[in-house]
Amino acid sequence: MSEPRTDAKICGMGHSMKRKEDPRFIRGQGRYIDDFTLPGMLYMDIVRSPHAHARIKKINTARALKIPGVLAVIDGPTLAKYNLHWMPTISADTQMVLPIDEVMYQAQEVCAVIATERYIAADGVDAVEVEYEPLPVMVDPHKSLAPGAPVLRKDKEGKKDNLAFHWQAGDKADAERALAASDVVISENVYLPRIHVASMETCGCIADFDTAQGKLTVYMTTQAPHAVRTVFALVAGHVGLSEEKIRIVSPDIGGGFGGKVPVYPGYVIAVAASVVIGKPIKWIEDRMENLQADSFARDYHMKVELGAKRDGTMTSLKIKTVADHGYANASANPSKFPTGLFSICTGSYDLKHAFCEVDAAYTHKPPGGVAYRCSFRVTEAVHAIERATDALAQKLNMDPAELRMKNFIKPEQFPYKSVLGWEYDSGNYGVALKKAMDIIGYDALRREQAEKRKKGDLMGIGISSFTEIVGAGPSRDFDILGIKMFDSAEIRVHPTGKAIARFGTKSQGQGHETTYAQIVAEELGIPAAHVQVEEGDTDTAPYGLGTYASRSTPTSGAACALAARKIRDKAKKIAAHLLEVSEQDLDWEPGKFFVKGAPQMAKTIQECAFAAYTNHPQGMEAGLEAVHYYDPPNLTFPFGSYICVVDIDRGTGDVKVRRFVAVDDCGNIINPMIVEGQIHGGLTQGIGPALYEEISYDDEGNISGGSFLDYYVPTALETPHWETDKTTTPSPHHPFGAKGVGESATVGAPPAIANAVVRKSASGRIRVATAMTTTMRTIERPAGEPV
Amino acid sequence: MIPAAFDYHRADTLDDALKLLKKYGDEAKVLSGGMSLLPMLKLRLASFAHLVDINRVPGLDYIKEEKGTLRIGAMTRQAALERSDLIRTQYPILADAVPLIADPLVRNRGTIGGNVANGDPGNDQPAIMLALGATFVARGSKERSIPASQFYKGLYSTALAPGEILTEIRIPAPPPKSGGAYAKLKRKTGDFAVAAAAVQLTLGKNGAIERAGIGLTNAGLTPVEAVDAAKYLVGKMPDEKTIAEAAKMAAAKSSPSADRRGSVEYKKEMARVLTARALRKAVQRAGGN
Numbered sequence A: 001m002s003e004p005r006t007d008a009k010i011c012g013m014g015h016s017m018k019r020k021e022d023p024r025f026i027r028g029q030g031r032y033i034d035d036f037t038l039p040g041m042l043y044m045d046i047v048r049s050p051h052a053h054a055r056i057k058k059i060n061t062a063r064a065l066k067i068p069g070v071l072a073v074i075d076g077p078t079l080a081k082y083n084l085h086w087m088p089t090i091s092a093d094t095q096m097v098l099p100i101d102e103v104m105y106q107a108q109e110v111c112a113v114i115a116t117e118r119y120i121a122a123d124g125v126d127a128v129e130v131e132y133e134p135l136p137v138m139v140d141p142h143k144s145l146a147p148g149a150p151v152l153r154k155d156k157e158g159k160k161d162n163l164a165f166h167w168q169a170g171d172k173a174d175a176e177r178a179l180a181a182s183d184v185v186i187s188e189n190v191y192l193p194r195i196h197v198a199s200m201e202t203c204g205c206i207a208d209f210d211t212a213q214g215k216l217t218v219y220m221t222t223q224a225p226h227a228v229r230t231v232f233a234l235v236a237g238h239v240g241l242s243e244e245k246i247r248i249v250s251p252d253i254g255g256g257f258g259g260k261v262p263v264y265p266g267y268v269i270a271v272a273a274s275v276v277i278g279k280p281i282k283w284i285e286d287r288m289e290n291l292q293a294d295s296f297a298r299d300y301h302m303k304v305e306l307g308a309k310r311d312g313t314m315t316s317l318k319i320k321t322v323a324d325h326g327y328a329n330a331s332a333n334p335s336k337f338p339t340g341l342f343s344i345c346t347g348s349y350d351l352k353h354a355f356c357e358v359d360a361a362y363t364h365k366p367p368g369g370v371a372y373r374c375s376f377r378v379t380e381a382v383h384a385i386e387r388a389t390d391a392l393a394q395k396l397n398m399d400p401a402e403l404r405m406k407n408f409i410k411p412e413q414f415p416y417k418s419v420l421g422w423e424y425d426s427g428n429y430g431v432a433l434k435k436a437m438d439i440i441g442y443d444a445l446r447r448e449q450a451e452k453r454k455k456g457d458l459m460g461i462g463i464s465s466f467t468e469i470v471g472a473g474p475s476r477d478f479d480i481l482g483i484k485m486f487d488s489a490e491i492r493v494h495p496t497g498k499a500i501a502r503f504g505t506k507s508q509g510q511g512h513e514t515t516y517a518q519i520v521a522e523e524l525g526i527p528a529a530h531v532q533v534e535e536g537d538t539d540t541a542p543y544g545l546g547t548y549a550s551r552s553t554p555t556s557g558a559a560c561a562l563a564a565r566k567i568r569d570k571a572k573k574i575a576a577h578l579l580e581v582s583e584q585d586l587d588w589e590p591g592k593f594f595v596k597g598a599p600q601m602a603k604t605i606q607e608c609a610f611a612a613y614t615n616h617p618q619g620m621e622a623g624l625e626a627v628h629y630y631d632p633p634n635l636t637f638p639f640g641s642y643i644c645v646v647d648i649d650r651g652t653g654d655v656k657v658r659r660f661v662a663v664d665d666c667g668n669i670i671n672p673m674i675v676e677g678q679i680h681g682g683l684t685q686g687i688g689p690a691l692y693e694e695i696s697y698d699d700e701g702n703i704s705g706g707s708f709l710d711y712y713v714p715t716a717l718e719t720p721h722w723e724t725d726k727t728t729t730p731s732p733h734h735p736f737g738a739k740g741v742g743e744s745a746t747v748g749a750p751p752a753i754a755n756a757v758v759r760k761s762a763s764g765r766i767r768v769a770t771a772m773t774t775t776m777r778t779i780e781r782p783a784g785e786p787v
Numbered sequence B: 001m002i003p004a005a006f007d008y009h010r011a012d013t014l015d016d017a018l019k020l021l022k023k024y025g026d027e028a029k030v031l032s033g034g035m036s037l038l039p040m041l042k043l044r045l046a047s048f049a050h051l052v053d054i055n056r057v058p059g060l061d062y063i064k065e066e067k068g069t070l071r072i073g074a075m076t077r078q079a080a081l082e083r084s085d086l087i088r089t090q091y092p093i094l095a096d097a098v099p100l101i102a103d104p105l106v107r108n109r110g111t112i113g114g115n116v117a118n119g120d121p122g123n124d125q126p127a128i129m130l131a132l133g134a135t136f137v138a139r140g141s142k143e144r145s146i147p148a149s150q151f152y153k154g155l156y157s158t159a160l161a162p163g164e165i166l167t168e169i170r171i172p173a174p175p176p177k178s179g180g181a182y183a184k185l186k187r188k189t190g191d192f193a194v195a196a197a198a199v200q201l202t203l204g205k206n207g208a209i210e211r212a213g214i215g216l217t218n219a220g221l222t223p224v225e226a227v228d229a230a231k232y233l234v235g236k237m238p239d240e241k242t243i244a245e246a247a248k249m250a251a252a253k254s255s256p257s258a259d260r261r262g263s264v265e266y267k268k269e270m271a272r273v274l275t276a277r278a279l280r281k282a283v284q285r286a287g288g289n
Ligand SMILES: Cc1cc2nc3c(=O)[nH]c(=O)nc-3n(C[C@H](O)[C@H](O)[C@H](O)COP(=O)(O)OP(=O)(O)OC[C@H]3O[C@@H](n4cnc5c(N)ncnc54)[C@H](O)[C@@H]3O)c2cc1C
Pocket: B029, B030, B031, B032, B033, B034, B035, B036, B037, B038, B039, B074, B075, B100, B101, B102, B103, B106, B109, B110, B111, B112, B113, B114, B115, B117, B118, B122, B123, B124, B125, B160, B164, B165, B166, B167, B190, B191, B192, B193
């Protein structure tokens, strides 16, 4: 779609409408959890373990309880009375809410202090004395999986090892045969370090149990309010919470990125405390709690083997991954896909043989990992194939762009069935890469690089041609804890022609209040300015699985269009009635129905809406509203090609990104400005882990990277000027051809940087390694060299 | 991130402040910019029953050159140093460093007195003071001067006694043919140094080095003065070979610890690289070549 079909007054698809939510955000009038105060509200703060593994010998609360204003200390045994000391994770593993005897990671919740003021709660935490007996710590996932390793999850009856799960896709023997028959095979160890979403707002909630009504309202930072309600009902049914008596409200959220999908122990403790005490309880994490205890992302140790013919034709791919999940598998993944959509790892290439497997290990680290803006482990998959592609190019002494062009799935092959089982809906990869090469001036840069190399200067050019897979998902394959991954929209058109639209998703900054309004505008011709969008209150919004994995536009966005079309169908009947013609005689243009051949005989959507309440045809239901639950027939497959140029300080290994060109294709675009914003943010979150961010642990399980002092989130000054462009390949099955774009850039950017920075030298050492490839920087040059 | 309770006292004069400090002894702490003290309190890494705020104390905020000495009041904000023409034109070593300290928000509050009195080897200005041969003026029951080279005793431990306030920093004005430079490597804006080197030197008539001072940031538990390297330079022509050797000697004095900024090996190597770079720049600024 090129030109918008609607005018600027209606502001349907294709208009860069300013975001409707921004005036309140910019003026500091957003309402986040911590902005809420309820009458009689109490505050909770959490005592956390300094040890990664220890037996709790004693929790002494006497000193804390003496502080005026400290009302209670809740520990594991307290919760055990209600059988609430353990809870299921989203991946159907189990995780402690509060421990009875052992802590399993540093910063694990040990007990919670309830007090009349936030500051008093913190003093209470300081005054609780916990006696620990430190126990041996397992931090290395490889050692954890080795035979004879001590079993971490002794709570699991009969568990004899530390394997959280094994998962595989493809035909191993076939892939190995094809590798063996390849002319060249490269083998790369690729580690995607443990990182954190580090959203601006940390997690928190206010649990408010109304003893008079027996109703629990939880205001919380959640990306999936409905799913949380159902989980609460299932988990706490035995203490009398029933789903109609639970209301989850997710107000403005300051960034989620997957980190606000899980249910953390803090929420559950606050709920339990509110139910027992009968007062609202507020709990807000601080930054260090957020970084240290909330679900991490990535932490995939991948061994990638890629085979090819001498001419560069890729033949076979094999990936073996050891995934570090911490002490519980709390991944946010669809049930059937414990490693998410990792099997998209054949990427943009026409590979006929492939096999991948993942062994997930328990270690003494926080549980996870969440899908951090990665569309369910697609970042990991893309990194594996894109790094391997560059290694192959180097081995073949072939230009990496040329190698990609040679192996791309061709436009005429779509819909394309991948060897690992996906049906790519559409794509046109060569065009996107060519465009990126033209914008950046690829050939000239390669010449410059050759010159620089002669002088010993380090300049890198990195390419990433990624394929995304988003919009989970079709109900035949996709569910979370049994709930199918459809999503919903409900639109009500008011008598005066204005509308309210509600959704099962939940924006955390993505701009849903604008884009959904534009979809309604596109379909009904009601100006987007007249469409009020609401999400996040389970008492009012239709059921849905929430916002993550770039699924809102592919699912709720589709539901929105289809609900609007139902409304349009009804409005057409009303228009026919008002114009006294038959429906077949009417044509539609955005905003009005008119009689074919007599365009002056017309009824606007607003007139139809008014009539729906004032003058509807006899026999027709009054009102003008519709609900749609959209079950997508397939996923959508956005893609893009990124190229970056870096200059590396030979003396220090410092990497400066000189240019970064991103050509994205997310199908038809609702709001170009918002898409660009999503890409800017995603690219920045892509260079973060590529160059700066990492969480690691020493042998005792002590975290490093657990505060903003050493968790290096890039600032505006580290962020290069992004040069963005697009191609448009609409999804053939989505109602308006859109694909989802929230995560493309986070998925695609890291390998572009890594490919620019990492280069094996003849000696086998890596030229410059940053956080992406080893935990510390190393520089391939003799130490002591003049620099 | 919530500090333990403390009493807050605002001193209106230096004597007020000294009285309060005397009254509360080691239960009290001076609060200047608060950019290091407040985070420590919030993280409960330290707690003090009494904070004595000296932000309203008059006469501690100035940058002036008098009789061959640069005098900087302890309460001078980093932002003021950043804007000072005197610093920019005459003390490039400070002009290099200030914009690399933290971020503009922190520099608007943070003071040079707090930076050097904090006793954190990650602070940038202590190494610079070592290179410049600065002296710190402290007021307690009486006034005394402490050379920077004798000021740093250990991690967060300085020669200041509990009742003392640092009032002024005195730096000998560099003679003609002097040059200084600060080279800092950090992971990102707002980060402390991976490693950094401060170099101040003066060239003699024949172009040989007459005086040199070298300080290293984040290279041990205290700011490190690379005395041997500085001595080695004296009397030598500042050529590449000399610079390389001095840089090696300076790096040998560093004993950094491993953290997210790098391994010990990497940081030592960075101390060498950055010392060499600062030396080259200082020589160039001194009009050497
Ligand atoms: C995000 C961030 C990044 C930072 N990055 C850097 C950096 O890159 N480089 C760097 O050098 N610093 C950095 N800092 C620290 C900053 O420069 C502080 O401002 C400085 O360390 C302390 O100065 P202050 O005036 O804020 O002192 P305060 O925090 O008020 O005090 C610090 C200590 O010095 C004592 N003190 C202060 N003034 C006096 C005085 N006049 N007499 C006696 N004792 C006194 C206090 O009692 C306290 O113990 C950073 C700080 C932050 C928050």
